[in-house]
Amino acid sequence: MALTESNHVVVWGHLSDPVNGRLQEVDLLSATPISQIYAGGNHFAVLTLGGRLLCWGSNEFGQICVDSNKIKFVSNPTGCFTNIGTDTICDVSCGTNHTAVCTTAGRVLAAGANSFGQLGTGKRFPAEFVPQSISDLLGTRVSQVACGRCHTLALTEHGHVYSFGLNSSGQAGVPTAPNYVISPKRLDIPAAVSKIVASWDQSVAICDRRNEKIERPRHPRSIQYQEFKAIHEKAIETGDKMDVIGLIESVFSAIGCINASFVRRNRRSCYGHDLKMDDVMAFFNLIAESSDAAQFHDIIIESLKMTSFSDVYLSLFNTERNSFTIEQLRFFIILPWFQPMVNPTNTAFVKDVLTPFVNILEKALHFARKTLTAWWSLLETRHFNRIVQCLTSHIQRLFERNSTDHSAFIPGLSILQVLCEINKVVNRVPYDKFYLHCLNRKVDIQKDYVEWYIANSKTEFFWSNYPFLMNAEVKSAILETDSQLRMRIAITESHGQINVLRMMHGFPPQDPFLTYKIRRDHIVQDTYQYLQSTIANNPVDINRPLRIEFEGEEAEDRGGVRKEFFMLLFNELLQNTYGMFIEDEESHYVWFSGVAGDSDSYKMVGLLVGLAIYNGVQVNLPFPVALYKYLLEQPITLDDFCQLHPSEGRSLETLMEYENDDIEEVFDLDFTCSVTVFGHVETVELKQDGTNIKVNKNNRAEFVQLYIDMKMTKGLNGEIGIQMKSFGIGLKHVLNPSILRLFQPCELMEMVIGNENYDWEAFRRLTQYKGDYYANHEVILTFWKVFGELSEEQKKKFLLFLMGTDRVPLRGMSEIVMTIQPQDESRFPVAHTCFNLLDLPKITDVNEMRRRLLISLEHSEGFSLA
Structure with a gap:
């Protein structure tokens, strides 16, 4: 029996070959160090x-x-x-x-x-x-x-x-x-x-009196970073790099040798990967930064091609798998640090190395998922991110080459799906690291979603099966498509048969819209009555397109009236007179009041927010991201608390960052907190017998989390929790919960209120003109000159003046189309927020245009200016 330095086990004799006793290699062991x-x-x-x-x-x-x-x-x-x-x-x-x-x-x-x-x-x-x-x-x-x-x-x-x-x-x-x-x-x-x-x-x-240990020959041959670094430095000094080339070639020609490399010598385990991952990173970085990088990369590539991963297939996928050891999996987290795995230099490498690597990793997940997920979960951010990079760049490359060859994507997407699930738990990298930003350039994602929705199949390929690839813009398109699909279904189911009967008897078809006739001075009262009636009598009608008619006004609702309705409605609902929400004086974010009352009112507010999103209306709701984390069933953290209550949050951060052991003496806290309702302050225990439990270094994390829970998700007698739950029920009554789960909290927040990704050039380019005005009209050129000289805050204020909000829709400035029409030169600029329409006076003097525009901005509340 013999073991070669390239990790091949060979046997000969009667047991290996009873007839001739010939030498035979044990192929199943070639990937095992x-x-x-x-x-x-x-x-x-x-x-x-x-x-x-x-x-x-x-x-x-x-x-x-x-x-x-x-x-x-x-x-x-x-x-x-x-x-x-x-x-x-x-x-x-x-x-x-x-x-x-x-x-x-x-x-x-x-x-x-x-x-x-x-x-x-x-x-x-x-x-x-x-x-x-x-x-x-x-x-x-x-x-x-x-x-x-x-x-x-x-x-x-x-x-x-x-x-x-x-x-x-x-x-x-x-x-x-x-x-x-x-x-x-x-x-x-x-x-x-x-x-x-x-x-x-x-x-x-x-019996040996020598103290030094007799070292056995090291088998198989492997790379240890510090030793390789010394060999590499010697090669630079002498100009002879044959030792470096020989070591690289021999190790990367055998998967077993790769699996034996970078291993911690003082710790052996049958369960962990036992790799010094920073040494893996340092080795490949040293190779990439070397003056001989191209030659070394070529040697590694040719060596990997020579293996063709055939020995891995034999050892990992033999029918019995009795010879499988988790050590055979190490190369899955070693090779991603090889530079061409992220940035391939040629298509041959992709075909002969990268694609087989991804395919075998996907197969390994079928029977070694527990081990691989455990290893990935424990990787530090830089190493976890590298594996994600390797897979996402591979998917993007395949996509750009042929976006319709779906079978080629499945192995990589299956692995990324597992990595994404791990990342949700360990939070190693931002969620946008998984995005395929070019997805909507080559795929009709709305069509894909409709076909996925209709097919309801787990075997057919749909991009909608992989939501982690989708950026906020794509998710927004899917939500819009889902809304339109449900609108059509609602119209058909609710009124299809009824309309046939009506027409048979000579009556006109029933209105396909959900039409509410609202009195402006009773906007909250009328809206609540309509919603209660709809939910009680025909709940499916809530999925029909919403149309608003203000009493006594003849304007047809093509979206502008609906937009104005929601702006006026939420502006009213957030007033202190209703007592439903309270505003933090420092952050100016609002939160649930915690005042005991009618939980149905919060359900109605949630339903209205859902209706706004469902009908494609952006609303100005000053809630922090914590609300959206709650809706997506994600934990609310100290960072979220600091966003809502900055001063109070800083105090908790100080407590958590305090390094000395005298916390009890310095902070003098117990497991209680003060809750204010209608000006009355009440002390509440955060846990049983909290008054008698002092906060110390060991329990401060528990105290902080209980404090946050009480202030943000529970409240006095659990009232905040009741209000939040009712709000969520209302919102999810309108919106498809499975679609909501596609979003990250910040993305859902941007869906509701927009973002601050301004592109003022696009804003100007997309602007339309009416009447005498056109792009190069003297008045228009004067306006854009003044606009270009405004500060960033003034430009945002102009958006608030024009649209009723200073936030940009999730899909970007392309969704904001301003129309400018002539106005008498004696007037000030006037904005019609429901139509993004600007009445611009015929002024060609730059200073006068600037003066009037700034006055309009200073006196506008965002809805209109008479």
Whole structure:
């Protein structure tokens, strides 16, 4: 039996080839980093770098630990000695028909033939198919074992030797014993022993006075960063880079050698990846920054091509998978740091290396998902982000080449889906790192969503199955499409049959819109009555397109009247007179009042917000992002609290950042907080007996979270919680909850109130003109000159003047189309917010235009200016 430096295990003899005894390679082990090999009389064993034992061959006496006396022979490497818990095996030896191991904790276990007590259990049995712990050696740390034909030796860390088993020729070293020794006996050897060897019926103990440890040859060949760095520096000094090239070529030509690289030598585990990930990053960065980077990259690429990952397929995907070890998975988190994995230099690399890498990783997820997700979850941000980059750049490259070859996307998308789910828990990278920003350039995402909605299939490919790829603009388009789809369904279901009957009897069809006739001076009262009637009598009507008619006004609602309606309505609802919401004087954000009252009112407000979004109307709601996190069932944090209550939040941050141990004396806090309702302050316990529990360094995090919960999601007697829940029920009555879950909190917030991504050039370019005005009209040129000289805040104020809000729609400035029409030169500029219409006086003097425009801005509240 032999192990090459390229991690190939070869065997020869009667067991490998009964007829000719020819040399054979054990292909199933090529991706597994092997540290030691062992051959018994009728079986083989290998120990992996991570301390897992794989055996194959005869199992007649249980020597390869297959727990069944019916299985006499195992042809493929199979995991054994797995009953050692979290301990790992550090040494192994094989006898003719038995196997012994010792672990890093110093325990010794043995299995197989036991006719002469060679298992050391104090008993003689024909065979043991389950590894037996040698109890007589418990408390003694054993560092090495050695097996002869039918006897066993054990060497302790202090240099003492114990033996047991057959002693017919004195091989057990116990002169007074009969032909066998069934329990471990310490041998009387005058000097400390450094190594033991057992052969057929012989035993050897080597006594070595040297203190330095004799290093074994390192197999397989691998890269350790500090050693490679020294070799690389020497190559730079001497100009001879053959050692560097040779090491790179030999390691990257074998997956097993890659898996043996960058491993922590002082920590071996069968469960963790045990990689020094910063060394992985440093190695590939050193290669990329080298003056010979192109040559080194080519060598790695050609080496990886040579493997074709065939050895990985063999070892990972054989039908039994008994030879699988998690060490075979290490290259999945090593190779993404190779520069071309993110920025390929040619299509051949994509075809021969990157695509097979992604495909095999996706297959590995089917049976090693638990391990891979655990590894990814524990990676630091820079390493997690690198894997995400590798996958997203691969998907983007495929997309740009051929966006309709759906089968090519599935492996990468499946992996990204898992990474995205992990990221939701561990919060390693911003959610937009997963976005495919070019998606809506080549895909009709609205059509894709409609087809996905109708098909309701898990087998067909739809981009809508992968919402993590979608940026806010795409999600907005899907929400709009969903709204339009549900509007049509609502119209058909509610009135299809009714309209047929009406027309048969000579009556006109029923109005397909949800039409509300509102009195301006009773806008809240009338709206509530209409909504209650709709919900009570025909709830599906809420999904029809909303049309608003103000009593006594003849304007047709083509969107502008509806927009004005929502602006006026929410402006009224947020007033203190209703007592539903309170404003923080510092942040100017509003929150639920916590005052006991009618929860249905909050349901109605939520329903109205949902109706505004559903009907494509942006509204000015000054809620912080915490509301949207609540709606998406995400936890509200200290950062969210600071956004709503800055001063109070800073106090909590000070508490959390305080480093000394005298928190009780300095802050003098207990588990209570003060809640104000209608000017009355009441002290509330945050937990049972909170008055008597002092806040200290150990419980301050709990105090802060309970404090935030009380102020933001519970309130006195749970009133804030009741109000928020009612608000959510109302909003989700209109909006499809599954569509809402596509959004991140900030994106949903931008959907409702817009954002601040201003593009003033686009704003000017998209502006339309009426009457005598056109783009190069003297008055228009004067206006744009004045507008261009305004400060950023003044320009935002102009948007507020024009539209009733200074925020930009989620899809950008392209959604804002201002129309300018002539106005008498004696007048001031006037804005009609419901139509984004500006009446501009015919003024060509720059200073006069600036004066009148600024006066209009200063005196406008955002709705209109008479």
